Amino acid sequence: MRHLIAGKEVVKTGMTEEIGRARAAVERARQGARVVLISSGDAGVYGMAGLVFQILQEIGWKRAEPPALRLIPGITALSSTASLVGAPLGHDFCAISLSDLLTPWPVIARRIEAAAAADFVIGLYNPASGRRQRQIVEAQRIVRQHRDGATPVALVKSAYRKLQHIELSDLDHFLEFEIGMLTTVLVGSTTTFVFEGYMVTPRGYSNKYTWDGAAIAGQTPGRSLVVDGALGAAAEGEE
Amino acid sequence: MRHLIAGKEVVKTGMTEEIGRARAAVERARQGARVVLISSGDAGVYGMAGLVFQILQEIGWKRAEPPALRLIPGITALSSTASLVGAPLGHDFCAISLSDLLTPWPVIARRIEAAAAADFVIGLYNPASGRRQRQIVEAQRIVRQHRDGATPVALVKSAYRKLQHIELSDLDHFLEFEIGMLTTVLVGSTTTFVFEGYMVTPRGYSNKYTWDGAAIAGQTPGRSLVVDGALGAAAEGEE
Numbered sequence: 001m002r003h004l005i006a007g008k009e010v011v012k013t014g015m016t017e018e019i020g021r022a023r024a025a026v027e028r029a030r031q032g033a034r035v036v037l038i039s040s041g042d043a044g045v046y047g048m049a050g051l052v053f054q055i056l057q058e059i060g061w062k063r064a065e066p067p068a069l070r071l072i073p074g075i076t077a078l079s080s081t082a083s084l085v086g087a088p089l090g091h092d093f094c095a096i097s098l099s100d101l102l103t104p105w106p107v108i109a110r111r112i113e114a115a116a117a118a119d120f121v122i123g124l125y126n127p128a129s130g131r132r133q134r135q136i137v138e139a140q141r142i143v144r145q146h147r148d149g150a151t152p153v154a155l156v157k158s159a160y161r162k163l164q165h166i167e168l169s170d171l172d173h174f175l176e177f178e179i180g181m182l183t184t185v186l187v188g189s190t191t192t193f194v195f196e197g198y199m200v201t202p203r204g205y206s207n208k209y210t211w212d213g214a215a216i217a218g219q220t221p222g223r224s225l226v227v228d229g230a231l232g233a234a235a236e237g238e239e
Numbered sequence: 240m241r242h243l244i245a246g247k248e249v250v251k252t253g254m255t256e257e258i259g260r261a262r263a264a265v266e267r268a269r270q271g272a273r274v275v276l277i278s279s280g281d282a283g284v285y286g287m288a289g290l291v292f293q294i295l296q297e298i299g300w301k302r303a304e305p306p307a308l309r310l311i312p313g314i315t316a317l318s319s320t321a322s323l324v325g326a327p328l329g330h331d332f333c334a335i336s337l338s339d340l341l342t343p344w345p346v347i348a349r350r351i352e353a354a355a356a357a358d359f360v361i362g363l364y365n366p367a368s369g370r371r372q373r374q375i376v377e378a379q380r381i382v383r384q385h386r387d388g389a390t391p392v393a394l395v396k397s398a399y400r401k402l403q404h405i406e407l408s409d410l411d412h413f414l415e416f417e418i419g420m421l422t423t424v425l426v427g428s429t430t431t432f433v434f435e436g437y438m439v440t441p442r443g444y445s446n447k448y449t450w451d452g453a454a455i456a457g458q459t460p461g462r463s464l465v466v467d468g469a470l471g472a473a474a475e476g477e478e
Contacts (some may be wrong), residue, residue: 002457015461016460016461017442017452019294019448019451019452020452021443023450025451028441042318042321042322042328044315044318044321044322044326044327044328045318045321045327045328045329045332046330046442047329049325049329050326050328050329050330050439050440050441050442051436051441051442051444052326053325053326053434054439054440054441054444054445054450055450056434056435057435058450061435062435063435063436063437068244071321071322071323071325071326072322072461073314073318073319073321073322074314074318075281075312075313075314075318076315078316079283079284079312079313079314079315080312081282082283082284082310082312083281083283083310083311083312084280084310085290086292086310087288087289087291087310088283088286089281089283089284089285089457090283090284090285090286090288090289091285091289091336091342092333092334092335092336092347092350092351093284093333093334094331094332094334094354094359095331095332095333096331097330097331100463100464101277101461101462101463101464102442102443102444102446102447102464103330103443103446103464104464104466105464105468106443107358108331109330110357110358111331111357111358111359113357114353114354114356114357114359115333115353115357115359116352117350117353118352118353118354119346119350120333120350120353120354127390131461131462132463143260187401188355194294195296196295196296196300196301196302197293197302198292198302200289200290200292200293202290202293203285203289203290204341204342205257205258205290205293206293207341207342207343208340208341209258211260211262211294211297213256213258213259213262217330221255222254222255222370223340223370224339224340224344224371225339225340225341225342225343225344227345234407
């Protein structure tokens, strides 16, 4: 965004100084400046948006008062990462940050366990740092209890940036690669497969259709999927 | 995107005809045409990207052969919806489609249960249609077993489009509003709160810092969060 900030006042602070950065943005906006607070990816996803609301709450801001707010959505690290390795997010997925700097580790571990057991594709943010290396090892151990060792795992560092690096591995082997602060880890579900070097999680069309687009015998387009000749509980009686 | 497609061949098919649309795109690309296959939101998230790979697999395509592929990430319905109601995706979240047209209902129900129990913010895609009304009722029942009735719930229809409509409600009352094919439902976690009409899921800064940015006694910036005087299992011994 260098061309967008040329000639403008830029306030930078480091990691762990997010509160000061959010406060500086709010203060300048209250003084009448037009302020943009930038996060990589989507500012609403592990970004600065939530913190701004907490600062506004702390100073007693009311919605009718200045500064006016506008939230601009962005492309998440999950989406950009996924687009570089295929279509791994084609079905239900979750995002979990492995950073325990602000969240107790037991809360994080419980989410990994639940996501693994319920067969979500799992996107891991902040998987490791120079100091923090054990969480990704523990995450691998938890997921491996529920999924095959050959489950596809993608590692993408610095998606769409200068030092972009992509590795396609699997659940038993991905820890052999370098994983750091700028890596996003995508762990496939039980239906995720690798095809010609792409990682794909199917939406489920083959449960219902042939690849000519015709419904399989016993299935009806636009109606609930019939499994073993029966409808699921929530579908029963609806037609 | 009207201005982008002016003067170009446009192939449209209806709902449940996704396979035919993907096949048409692949066929034209194999014949040498430059083809763009469009999905709303991110084509990789419940979109057409996965289906293209399945069609390519079915016809025996190899990566070194034409057509060359490029996947372009987009802003998901989750992100666009979130940006209209505040910062509800500020911490771990998941996406679940309630459509049982291609996925057995028991698989979907198990994911709702797991996500609710492990305290994810939950984004529900395809919550209902003219014919499909029971799934969102069942989803509400499952989540309510794990979360307070006052948990914030946002309903956003047609985000950033002409008929955009936003409702901020809660877990006990959101079913009183219209929910259809174009609605995305965001269910808060136990930490999600409403402030001045905005829905916010905090990242956890207040676990560690005062709003002046100073670390609370016993906490260290850049180090694992200390809970009740102890570190979580994965954090122990790392320093």
